[in-house]
Amino acid sequence: MVLIYIDQADQQIKKSSLEAISYGAALAKQLGVTAEGILLGTVTDDLASLGKYGLQKLHHVGDASLNHFDAKVFTQVLTDAAKATNASVLVFAHNLNGKAIAPAVAVKLHAGIVTGANSLPDTSNGFTVTKTVFSGKAFAEINIDTPIKVISINQNCFGVHMHEGATSVEALSIAIPAASIKVTATHKVDGEIPLTEANIVVSGGRGLKGPENWGIIEDLAKVLGAATACSRPVSDSDWRPHHEHVGQTGVQVAPNLYIAVGISGAIQHLAGVNRSKTIVVINKDPEAPFFKAADYGIVGDAFEVLPALTAAIQKSKA
Amino acid sequence: MKLLVCISKTPDTTSKIAFTEGNTKFDENGVQWIINPYDEWYALVRAIEMKEQDPSVTIHLVTVGEADAEPIIRKALALGGDEAIRINIQSNDSFVVASQIAAIAKEGAYDLILTGKETIDYNSACIGSMLAGLLDMPFVSLANHMVLNGNTASVKREIEGGEETCEVALPAIVSCQKGMAEQRIPNMRGIMAARTKPLKVVEPIVVQATTSIKTYDLPPAKSGVKLVAADNVDELVRLLKEEAKAF
Numbered sequence: 001m002v003l004i005y006i007d008q009a010d011q012q013i014k015k016s017s018l019e020a021i022s023y024g025a026a027l028a029k030q031l032g033v034t035a036e037g038i039l040l041g042t043v044t045d046d047l048a049s050l051g052k053y054g055l056q057k058l059h060h061v062g063d064a065s066l067n068h069f070d071a072k073v074f075t076q077v078l079t080d081a082a083k084a085t086n087a088s089v090l091v092f093a094h095n096l097n098g099k100a101i102a103p104a105v106a107v108k109l110h111a112g113i114v115t116g117a118n119s120l121p122d123t124s125n126g127f128t129v130t131k132t133v134f135s136g137k138a139f140a141e142i143n144i145d146t147p148i149k150v151i152s153i154n155q156n157c158f159g160v161h162m163h164e165g166a167t168s169v170e171a172l173s174i175a176i177p178a179a180s181i182k183v184t185a186t187h188k189v190d191g192e193i194p195l196t197e198a199n200i201v202v203s204g205g206r207g208l209k210g211p212e213n214w215g216i217i218e219d220l221a222k223v224l225g226a227a228t229a230c231s232r233p234v235s236d237s238d239w240r241p242h243h244e245h246v247g248q249t250g251v252q253v254a255p256n257l258y259i260a261v262g263i264s265g266a267i268q269h270l271a272g273v274n275r276s277k278t279i280v281v282i283n284k285d286p287e288a289p290f291f292k293a294a295d296y297g298i299v300g301d302a303f304e305v306l307p308a309l310t311a312a313i314q315k316s317k318a
Numbered sequence: 319m320k321l322l323v324c325i326s327k328t329p330d331t332t333s334k335i336a337f338t339e340g341n342t343k344f345d346e347n348g349v350q351w352i353i354n355p356y357d358e359w360y361a362l363v364r365a366i367e368m369k370e371q372d373p374s375v376t377i378h379l380v381t382v383g384e385a386d387a388e389p390i391i392r393k394a395l396a397l398g399g400d401e402a403i404r405i406n407i408q409s410n411d412s413f414v415v416a417s418q419i420a421a422i423a424k425e426g427a428y429d430l431i432l433t434g435k436e437t438i439d440y441n442s443a444c445i446g447s448m449l450a451g452l453l454d455m456p457f458v459s460l461a462n463h464m465v466l467n468g469n470t471a472s473v474k475r476e477i478e479g480g481e482e483t484c485e486v487a488l489p490a491i492v493s494c495q496k497g498m499a500e501q502r503i504p505n506m507r508g509i510m511a512a513r514t515k516p517l518k519v520v521e522p523i524v525v526q527a528t529t530s531i532k533t534y535d536l537p538p539a540k541s542g543v544k545l546v547a548a549d550n551v552d553e554l555v556r557l558l559k560e561e562a563k564a565f
Binding site for chain 1: 485531536
């Protein structure tokens with residue numbers, strides 16, 4: 001059986017988990033087994049409707065104390081749940097919480113793990129998973145050699161797929177260990193779309209000349225419903241906050257559309273964005289290396305091109 | 319207070335990535351090796367800052383690798399840290415690597431174990447979490463700020479769309495990312511001192527690998543950029559909508 005970990009925040013199931021369900025359902029079909037989910041805590045979503053992503057059964061540990069993420073507690077509960085349900089493959093989203101617990105659950109289950117998988121495993125001769133390595137500069141095909149297997153999948157690489165069907169929900173009783181952390185403050189940036197969850201990202205570099213010019217980036221992001229990001233020199237100069245820094249040593253993103261404005265495209269920046277489906281580069285330097293990694297490009301002055309592009313998109317959406 | 323900082327050797331960020339032996343081995347030809355940036359800039363430097371604030375803090379460094387990892391661990395010692403341990407095994411399997419570090423960690427009874435958020439070569443982000451599983455310790459991942467407060471640490475970690483601050487009782491494991499500390503460059507005094515700091519080589523424990531790398535591939539080259547004239551943004555919008563189906 002394929003057991004999919006369904007991650008929640010603020011009592012809502014995360015988009016990355018819907019993708020994990022779609023992936024787990026396709027994998028279960030490939031292996032000829034059932035696709036089942038495990039949810040910790042209470043959520044406001046309609047659980048039976050998770051069937052439309054391909055989930056056949058949901059094991060629900062509906063204890064409200066699990067609404068706050070705690071890596072040690074979640075590791076133990078998921079390990080016990082995997083044993084109780086006899087899971088042979090566990091699927092996680094390679095999101096912030098998945099990164100924290102999937103490897104720990106794997107060692108507790110004596111399972112091999114591949115994190116950041118890009119596609120369904122090849123099960124014709126073994127169990128071989130392809131993942132991105134060297135920060136997006138290469139792929140590795142890795143075989144998991146243990147009876148139980150754990151996979152976490154890269155966000156936006158598989159997509160959310162719709163099916164017919166409903167999920168049967170079953171309460172699962174698992175002893176919950178004492179909390180190992182105490183959350184003392186939560187700070188959310190209002191109204192901003194989280195970078196790693198965004199479908200579209202608009203990113204600015206040194207070509208914008210200063211933080212006072214970010215309005216044109218924000219305007220474009222707004223009409224597209226996009227998140228904003230920046231290159232490393234920009235966050236290092238404190239033009240923009242560090243959490244917007246996209247690149248090898250910052251946030252790695254894989255949106256459907258990445259629009260880079262005034263960013264030359266150093267190899268370290270490319271490593272953070274090269275899994276994007278479509279890349280648009282706007283730069284006044286026709287020699288900017290970013291054009292070699294782009295799908296579409298405009299050689300021109302950002303201060304003229306961006307307002308025009310924003311207006312054109314607004315017009316096309318009207 | 320005893321800290322253990324996990325150090326990994328990775329190719330420099332500008333390295334050209336290539337493979338040999340029928341795409342089964344990373345081509346080390348001409349590759350410059352560095353301390354994994356997340357281990358160095360964030361985990362190690364934060365540990366050094368803690369020792370500067372409280373001289374009773376002891377910092378041990380650990381790396382899993384063969385003799386070719388020694389320049390890297392010496393470089394880490396030049397930045398700071400009291401002594402280093404090299405576990406003499408080369409492995410691409412995260413479980414094998416984490417098991418070696420866990421064995422050292424058990425013996426050393428550390429209060430705090432720091433890792434980078436991931437290495438820039440295999441990007442697995444596994445070691446901190448696996449150590450937490452193997453040692454049954456609290457784990458705070460993707461931390462960008464940490465202060466010690468007696469027997470607890472106050473740690474800020476990234477969450478979707480923001481961050482949260484939590485208190486964790488020691489011993490604990492924390493994986494570090496940008497924001498945790500400012501990058502430093504080793505000075506001559508540090509480099510000289512590192513030569514005489516203890517570097518212990520220990521033999522690995524026997525563990526079975528759980529995964530095996532079959533092959534590597536390079537990503538297919540982009541088919542080439544389609545340039546649109548700067549005064550024709552409507553055409554770009556059309557291409558993005560109709561061809562790329564981007565929105």
